[in-house]
Amino acid sequence: MTRxxxxxxxxxxxxLRRHVAGDADAFGELVARHQDRLxxxxxxxxxxxxxxxxxxxxxxxxxxxxxxxFRSESxxxxxxxxxxxxxxxDRVRHNAARPADPVxxxxxxxxxxTPSTMAVDDPxxxxxxxxxxxxxxxxxxxxxxxxxxxVDVEGYPVADAAQMLDLxxxxxxxxxxxxxxxxxxxxxxxxxxxxxNQPGNDDVPSPTTHGPGGEQR
Amino acid sequence: MTSAGTHPAPVTLAExxxxxxxxxxxxSTASHVDECPTCRQVVDDLRGVPAALRDLPAEMPVxxxxxxxxxxxIAAEHARGSQTHAGDDxxxxxxxxxxxxxxxAAAASIAVLGLAGYIAVxxxxxxxxxxxxxxxxxxxxxxxxxNAGSGPGPRVAEDxxxxxxxxxxxxxxxTVTELEQATxxxxxxxxxxxxxxxxxxxxxxxxxxxxSVEHGSGVLVVLENPDAAQLEGRLVSxxxxxxxxxxAAPVTVxxx
Ligand SMILES: [Zn+2]
Numbered sequence: 001m002t003r004x005x006x007x008x009x010x011x012x013x014x015x016l017r018r019h020v021a022g023d024a025d026a027f028g029e030l031v032a033r034h035q036d037r038l039x040x041x042x043x044x045x046x047x048x049x050x051x052x053x054x055x056x057x058x059x060x061x062x063x064x065x066x067x068x069x070f071r072s073e074s075x076x077x078x079x080x081x082x083x084x085x086x087x088x089x090d091r092v093r094h095n096a097a098r099p100a101d102p103v104x105x106x107x108x109x110x111x112x113x114t115p116s117t118m119a120v121d122d123p124x125x126x127x128x129x130x131x132x133x134x135x136x137x138x139x140x141x142x143x144x145x146x147x148x149x150x151v152d153v154e155g156y157p158v159a160d161a162a163q164m165l166d167l168x169x170x171x172x173x174x175x176x177x178x179x180x181x182x183x184x185x186x187x188x189x190x191x192x193x194x195x196x197n198q199p200g201n202d203d204v205p206s207p208t209t210h211g212p213g214g215e216q217r
Numbered sequence: 218m219t220s221a222g223t224h225p226a227p228v229t230l231a232e233x234x235x236x237x238x239x240x241x242x243x244x245s246t247a248s249h250v251d252e253c254p255t256c257r258q259v260v261d262d263l264r265g266v267p268a269a270l271r272d273l274p275a276e277m278p279v280x281x282x283x284x285x286x287x288x289x290x291i292a293a294e295h296a297r298g299s300q301t302h303a304g305d306d307x308x309x310x311x312x313x314x315x316x317x318x319x320x321x322a323a324a325a326s327i328a329v330l331g332l333a334g335y336i337a338v339x340x341x342x343x344x345x346x347x348x349x350x351x352x353x354x355x356x357x358x359x360x361x362x363x364n365a366g367s368g369p370g371p372r373v374a375e376d377x378x379x380x381x382x383x384x385x386x387x388x389x390x391x392t393v394t395e396l397e398q399a400t401x402x403x404x405x406x407x408x409x410x411x412x413x414x415x416x417x418x419x420x421x422x423x424x425x426x427x428x429s430v431e432h433g434s435g436v437l438v439v440l441e442n443p444d445a446a447q448l449e450g451r452l453v454s455x456x457x458x459x460x461x462x463x464x465a466a467p468v469t470v471x472x473x
Contacts, residue, residue, distance in 0.1 A: 028291050035287065039279035053283045057290050062434070064294050069456035071411040086431060133269060152270035170237055177231035180266040184227055187262055187269055 012076035020067050027064055034077060038084045044149045045088040047138035051095070052088075059087035085150070089164060092142050132186050144179035147172045152180075224256055225249060227263070234263045396437065396468040400450030403428040403439040404473060410436055414456035421459045424449060429456065435464045446472045 010018070010026075012033070018026035038059070042052035063083050070079055137145055137153075150161040151172065158176075162169040225233070225246050232238050233246040250256045279287075402408070410429040415438030419426035424440035427448065431437075436456055440449045447469045454462040 024295055028288060031287055031291065032284075035279045035284060036276035039283065040273075040275060040277040043277060044273075049280070049283075053280075053286060056279075056283065057286055060287055061290055061294055064291060066455055069411050069414060071413070073412055090434065130273060133273065137270075148270070152267040153273055155271065173235045174232055174237045177235040177237060178228055180235075180263055181227040181231035183266055183270075184231075184259070184262055187265055 013072055016067050016070055016076055019064070027067070030076070030080075031060055034080055037077070038080060041081060041084050041154065042088055044134070044137060044153055045085065045146055046091060047140070047142075047145055051091050055087040055091045056084060058090070059084040062087065081154075085154075085164065089146070092146055096142060129186065133183065136183055136186050140179050140182060144175045144182070147175045148179040151176050223249070224253065227259060230256060230259050231263050234260055393468055396432070396450050396452060396465065397470050399430060399432055399437050400439050400448050400468060400470050401473060403430050403437065403450070404441075404448055411456050414438070415440070415451075415453075417457050417459055418451060418453060422449075433464075441472065442469075445469075448472055 010029075012030060015026045015030040015033075019030070035056075038056060039052065042056045042059070043049065046052045046055060059080075063080055066083075070076070137149065140148065147161055147165060147167075150156045150164065151158055156164070158169050158172050162172045165172060229238070229242070229246060230250070233243060233250070236243075238246060250260055404427055406428075408428050408430045410431055413426075414429040414436065415426050418438050419440055422440065424442050427439040427441050429436055429438045432452055435452050435454055436458070438451050438453060438456075438458075440451065441447075442449060448471075450468045450470070451460070451463060452465040453460075454464060
């Protein structure tokens with residue numbers, strides 16, 4: 001196999017510079033290059049396609065307009081990523097403040113996640129588990145999902161997440177902890193039942209309470 | 218397993234793993250976990266959760282319709298920009314100068330940080346109308362419809378005149394404290410949204426630039442007035458903004 005001759009590919013920073021200089025295609029190319037990554041961030045943070053699409057669009061317009069203030073000290077991807085996260089946070093706050101919304105960002109609990117019923121022994125099942133995990137993330141309340149995604153999925157330090165969320169670091173940690181407890185049945189479906197159906201535990205439903213198909217192979 | 222009835226709840230174990238239990242609870246949980254293989258297993262599983270989340274693929278294929286929306290929105294921005302002086306380095310600032318919807322969007326997103334009572338500002342379709350060209354406004358109309366029995370909130374576009382003034386007063390009432398708090402935060406942490414962010418503003422008003430931070434949809438630029446031993450927090454549209462793109466009245470706090 002011969003090496004594919006690489007077309008000279010402009011760097012992200014080149015594209016951004018061209019955009020600021022008036023190149024009509026540069027920004028679109030930059031977005032096309034990173035939209036799958038940024039979509040993942042938005043979708044996981046918000047847990048809802050509709051909200052994620054709105055947030056991603058807000059973010060890209062914001063980035064379009066602010067491109068002139070970008071400085072090359074940070075990577076363009078980091079900059080875009082952060083703009084998307086901020087757009088998501090705006091949307092969460094917006095939704096949380098809606099009187100019709102039952103779940104306040106700093107508020108109440110919602111029922112736990114339906115645990116997976118499958119083992120995780122082979123790669124195909126691991127893929128299913130991953131999909132379950134995505135779905136489970138989406139069902140967490142905003143107040144837990146957002147910190148968990150920032151910290152565990154996106155890898156922001158707790159202190160950074162706390163600053164973004166305007167919450168004490170301890171609160172971020174404890175919300176992450178609660179969220180992890182809810183996700184636990186997905187990752188250890190065979191075992192979580194052993195502690196999952198005791199008095200006082202209403203946070204993580206036991207697999208046995210969720211219909212047939214719970215038996216292990 | 219005589220302790221079977223007293224296993225700590227998974228949430229407690231998770232808080233134990235995360236180190237956020239108070240000392241007494243942490244001690245009793247630790248001693249239980251030491252003696253209880255079942256809970257030790259749960260603890261191990263909990264420690265695996267962050268790793269599993271970190272292993273999720275970084276990318277997810279963006280749906281076609283979302284990608285199309287982005288393309289359309291970007292094209293609309295270009296159309297707007299070419300009416301002013303794109304190509305000029307201040308092109309982005311010039312777009313902001315058209316400013317009212319943009320400022321209202323910022324007001325809306327900031328207002329909801331404060332009192333939920335101000336949601337009338339945020340639920341009215343402002344943010345999307347201001348920042349999107351596509352179907353975003355539809356989605357907000359839906360959510361506005363859910364809001365209350367009183368029908369859709371005031372729609373910025375229909376106001377015609379200058380909705381900003383009224384909105385800004387509400388904004389000020391609800392967010393002055395937050396702006397002050399954020400101003401102190403910039404002083405303490407010396408954050409900068411980008412190097413030199415806010416220097417145009419500092420030059421314009423003749424104060425020293427302390428730093429900047431993203432605040433709502435705008436940028437909070439913090440300036441120091443050494444003579445008065447005061448910090449000024451000014452919320453503007455972008456790092457390059459001057460007072461012409463103020464999104465809120467400046468706040469002042471004593472230098473801590
Ligand atoms: Zn135990």
